[in-house]
Amino acid sequence: MPKSEAGATRRILLVEDHPVERAYLQNMLLALGYRRVAGLGSSIEAVGALTRQYYDVLISDIVMGEGDGTRLPNDLRRLVDAGRLKSMPPIIWISSLSEELLQSHVRLALQAGCPSAQALAKPVSRGAMQQAIKVALHSMDGDTASPHQPKAVRRDLMEAALGQALVSGKGLSVVLQPQISLSTGRVVAAEALSRWTHQDWGAVPPADFVPAAHRLGLDRMLFSRVTDSVLDVLSQMQSEDIAVPIAINASASTLCSRDLPGMLEQRVGQAGLPARLLKVELTEDEPVTDWLALSSTLNLLRVRGFELAMDDFGAGIASMRLFSAMPFTELKIDRDFILHMHREAASRAVVAAAIEMGRVLGRRVVAEGVEQERDVQLLRELGCDVAQGYGISVPLDPAAFIAFCRSR
Template identity: 85%
Template structure:
């Protein structure tokens, strides 16, 4: 049994849709000495909770009535990539499925990037749960030891500083990840990634401050600050006759405001820039709650000349509906499919289908997370011409990005 004080510091998220089983497992974890146990009834709720609060371990059922547990690994990966989650937590699956299916889900979690994954057959014994939790926490400690991070900043201190930084713009900057044509080697566009350096707290990871902005309701203000930096950079590039569009990430809630298209058009116009150089990239890190409002804003942005990209295509359950119903000009294939397309026929099939869909509909298709020459070769074979990732270029500071554009 863990020491009470150690158990009191660990946060465990329990995802089980059956209320009686959920209560039973919560009581079991409490009896084992873990005092911070949150119980939720679906993976949809779990993803929302994880975007607001870090948990050391996730214990999840697989088959649930609402929000199938199978979604969790990819959704967690997406939260990490979007900067809304610091790191992937270990997953302990609990289910009455066959051992073959349980082990398949273990592989799924590991492939997504979880530091460890285990599977327990229902009914779960207290001894099995105790062993699994200890192994999961050990994997987290080993991962942290192997990947030292800067000293953690107190959340409340960071949140106060973030509000001030977003109001004043001080310390806020962007880096640019280029998107390149695989056939010509030319830079076609870039994605702006936000950065924050505080004079006393130092460099604060986007994995910390982006979720904080979401918790504090400052998403729109963060979007505004990134827009300021992007427009400033585009003005410099425009003066040098470098016409490379730059994408700005925005959540559905950020976009679901009627005044955004007009304000964005005004700011771009005042800078003397054509709207086509600013691309709005919809992230799927939160569910769409008002489809009509989102559709209205996206259509207005397109009418005003802005390009629209859909991030992480295929990762979320709403991907197909979003892409078919909204006026996107570009879809970006989720990096998880790119990473696994060489050894998983299903991932390769998704990539091929997305490329063909883009071709038929006349939309640009961008492969994210391209890291190796073999990725580039296979994407060429499948007919995808645009890619971004460390195999193309790491994110670049503005000056370095301009130089990169000059040479490509």
């Protein structure tokens, strides 16, 4: 049971259209020590309430008469993007729907940007509710943060500070997540992930500052900063006789720049490195608006010796068209399918199909989001040999990454 003072300060928004069930859940939350619980009967009311008041946790039914709960995550995402909501709260779904549909709604909320999402089957037990709220609160502010304040920084302030950081390079860095061969255990590649630490706010999540760079039209500048850092790491590794390709994430708009292939070739040449050590990884965080420009750039990069990876394969509706039309050398299976492949036949089928397609086309296949030993075992059975994820290694700073490569 939460400490009385903590329960008294947390704000919980409960959305349930059935008045009897709503009253039952409100009494349960009260018994658990949560004193500030607002009960509403529709997602429409919930959206309005969240624009007026910050809530630590959102608990919502899914199927409701007025305003379907399914729309909540996307409605809240739009409010955040419009600057009307500081941050999205964690969501706890409550419903009598099947487990498959519950987990589908969990993924929906996470994809929209909720810091955490869980699903509880009705009837909800007191113990399950207590644990779910504990997980939700931890995802927002841990055990020591203020219960009143969301972690999100005002968007206008963050964007101004980000612009300054990208110009100066101050506070920007990269970490590297290893990719290993599941058959040999050796490090075969890595993905560079950008990080930004502000002097007052601390570490700003990439989920916040990367989209901000796109809104500001600074994708290319961020890509350039990460490229500089990666080339420094590759040069150091070459001096130690370690040759491991490193991938840099790039949006479609960045890759539509006509001068990008020449710029990368020049910078790799100046560093005395072969082009094959620098991999360009296309992300699906924005739609492709100019297929001809993208195809032209990707083909030029391949001609000049760079390898190309397609990130989050299967997550976007354009995945198949992109992969079949563009000269990728690698596809990365979206982590969501890896996470659910053990209990969802559909996810497992997608993983198996992606691995087989890579084999037939002669492309390398990388499984993302590998977190458990059972993931490794199943991927081996399905024929996938390269993986990355927290079950293999957390993202490492350059020195730790080089040491990790030496140990392998």
